[in-house]
Amino acid sequence: MHTVYRAENLFDAHLVKDALEHAQIPAFIAGEYLTGGVGQLPALDYLAVMVPDSSVDVAEGIVRHVEAQLAEARAALQELDGGDEPDGPLAVPC
Numbered sequence: 001m002h003t004v005y006r007a008e009n010l011f012d013a014h015l016v017k018d019a020l021e022h023a024q025i026p027a028f029i030a031g032e033y034l035t036g037g038v039g040q041l042p043a044l045d046y047l048a049v050m051v052p053d054s055s056v057d058v059a060e061g062i063v064r065h066v067e068a069q070l071a072e073a074r075a076a077l078q079e080l081d082g083g084d085e086p087d088g089p090l091a092v093p094c
Contacts, residue, residue, distance in 0.1 A: 001028065001053070002050060002052070002056045003030070003050050004016075004020075004049055004050065004051050004060055004063050005049040005063045005066075005067075007047040007048070010029075012070060013029045013032065013048075016049045016066050017029055019062050019065070020049070020051060020055075020059055020062055020063075023062055025051055025055045025058060025059050025062070026051065027049055027059075028049070028050045028051075029047060029050075030048045030049075031048060032047065034047075049063075
């Protein structure tokens with residue numbers, strides 16, 4: 001297995017995994033079950049999306065596409081918010 005994406009959060013990891021599986025590439029999220037113990041583990045760099053070595057080239061293209069879509073969505077959210085800090089108890093920064 002080869003790591004094709006290091007995720008900042010579980011949501012991003014699943015978006016990438018789902019996109020890969022949609023393209024018929026088996027994918028695995030390493031560290032997914034460590035998120036429950038985040039209070040006792042380093043908070044960074046423990047989620048990785050992995051694929052078989054034979055699928056790395058195709059998977060990397062899909063990952064780049066998903067990363068571009070995520071960046072575009074985050075930029076659109078910031079533009080809608082006017083760059084302000086989130087307000088209210090349900091506002092969660094992306």
